[in-house]
Every structure is written in C-alpha cells, then in structure tokens.
Amino acid sequence: EAGVTQFPSHSVIEKGQTVTLRCDPISGHDNLYWYRRVMGKEIKFLLHFVKESKQDESGMPNNRFLAERTGGTYSTLKVQPAELEDSGVYFCASSQDPGTVITQYFGPGTRLTVL
Amino acid sequence: AQSVTQLGSHVSVSEGALVLLRCNYSSSVPPYLFWYVQYPNQGLQLLLKYTTGATLVKGINGFEAEFKKSETSFHLTKPSAHMSDAAEYFCAVTRYGQNFVFGPGTRLSVLP
Numbered sequence: 001e002a003g004v005t006q007f008p009s010h011s012v013i014e015k016g017q018t019v020t021l022r023c024d025p026i027s028g029h030d031n032l033y034w035y036r037r038v039m040g041k042e043i044k045f046l047l048h049f050v051k052e053s054k055q056d057e058s059g060m061p062n063n064r065f066l067a068e069r070t071g072g073t074y075s076t077l078k079v080q081p082a083e084l085e086d087s088g089v090y091f092c093a094s095s096q097d098p099g100t101v102i103t104q105y106f107g108p109g110t111r112l113t114v115l
Numbered sequence: 116a117q118s119v120t121q122l123g124s125h126v127s128v129s130e131g132a133l134v135l136l137r138c139n140y141s142s143s144v145p146p147y148l149f150w151y152v153q154y155p156n157q158g159l160q161l162l163l164k165y166t167t168g169a170t171l172v173k174g175i176n177g178f179e180a181e182f183k184k185s186e187t188s189f190h191l192t193k194p195s196a197h198m199s200d201a202a203e204y205f206c207a208v209t210r211y212g213q214n215f216v217f218g219p220g221t222r223l224s225v226l227p
Contacts, residue, residue: 004158035215042217042218042220043215043217045214048214091158091159103149103161103164105161109158
C-alpha cells in the first residue's frame with residue numbers, strides 16, 4: 001500500500017511569488033491534514049479535511065494560504081504571495097474514518113524556502 | 116488546551132547505551148499519546164501509541180514508552196542504542212475529534 005506522498009520535495013521561491021504544494025493521501029483515507037514546521041520549532045496544525053470539506057482550518061496563519069481538496073482525493077496548499085516567514089517544512093497526513101482513535105500517517109514533507 | 120514538552124532538544128548517547136527521551140503533556144482529560152520518528156530526508160513514522168489499556172507500550176525497533184498519569188509523562192526508552200536510531204523524535208498528544216499537538220522534538224545522536 002502506497003503511503004502519503006507530497007510534491008515537490010523542495011521548493012525555493014522568491015518573496016511575493018506563488019507556490020502550490022500537493023499531497024496525495026493513502027487511498028481510502030477520508031481525513032487529510034496539513035501541518036507546518038517553521039525554523040525547527042514545533043510541528044503545528046494548519047487544517048483538516050474530511051473528504052472535500054474543511055473540518056477545521058483554525059491553524060491557517062492568514063489568508064495568503066488556501067487549501068483545497070476537490071473530489072476528496074488529493075489536496076493542494078497554495079501560498080500567495082509567499083513571505084519570508086512562510087519558509088519551513090509542510091507536512092501532510094491522512095487517516096481513516098477515526099472510530100475511537102485517529103492514527104495519522106505522514107508524508108515526507110515539502111521543504112519550502114522563501115528568499 | 117493541550118501542550119507537550121520534550122526535555123532536551125538534543126540528546127547524545129553512546130552505541131549500546133540506554134536511550135531515554137522525555138515527554139510531558141498537559142491535558143484536561145486523559146489523552147492519546149504518540150511518538151513519531153523522523154529519519155533524515157524522510158517523513159514522520161509512527162513508533163508507538165498509547166490509547167487505553169496497558170500503560171507500557173511497545174513499538175517498532177525495540178522502543179517502548181510508559182504512560183504515567185500521575186506524572187503526566189510518556190517517556191520513550193530503548194535499552195541499547197544503535198547507530199540507526201539517530202533521528203529526530205516527536206511526542207504528540209490528541210483526543211478523539213481533536214488535532215495532534217506536537218512537542219518541539221528531540222534530536223538523538225548515537226556516538227560510536
């Protein structure tokens with residue numbers, strides 16, 4: 001079974017440009033999450049999709065970030081325009097319909113560098 | 116609100132020595148606790164988790180952790196470190212219907 005995949009693995013852009021990150025969850029996982037780790041700090045939650053609906057987007061830092069999950073499969077996270085403080089590693093995770101406990105399976109991350 | 120602290124951003128041990136990585140949490144209700152590991156250039160991999168039941172949890176690669184409610188701790192241990200254990204380790208807490216809250220991570224170095 002394929003794991004969570006993310007593309008690209010690295011992205012270097014200039015301040016003011018736009019970047020789109022993609023996440024493909026494990027097949028059959030309705031829950032998809034985005035996290036971010038900035039400058040070696042904690043991994044912080046950004047948002048949670050259940051199928052194509054945003055269940056919780058309380059962690060999104062500002063309106064420069066737009067996440068979509070059309071069709072309930074893969075998801076994209078767009079940063080427009082990018083700022084220096086957006087640099088970090090963006091992780092995606094997915095999980096099955098939870099039952100009582102959610103175990104999230106993480107992708108390798110996309111390392112974003114904004115110059 | 117839940118929070119997680121990990122004592123020591125960087126821990127060094129000698130190969131064959133005991134590994135002890137500390138995790139303390141704060142939660143108003145009993146949490147679910149996880150340890151994830153990130154090897155260089157890889158994603159986060161689940162090591163082990165505690166949900167209910169036995170408080171000593173065994174994970175992959177010889178790691179285990181013990182949930183101690185009275186100490187609000189979930190420390191990760193391994194009796195004998197191997198060079199391949201060098202990685203960054205993250206403790207995380209959640210409850211059903213809530214999102215993961217991660218600790219800041221502990222980078223483990225294993226010295227020959």
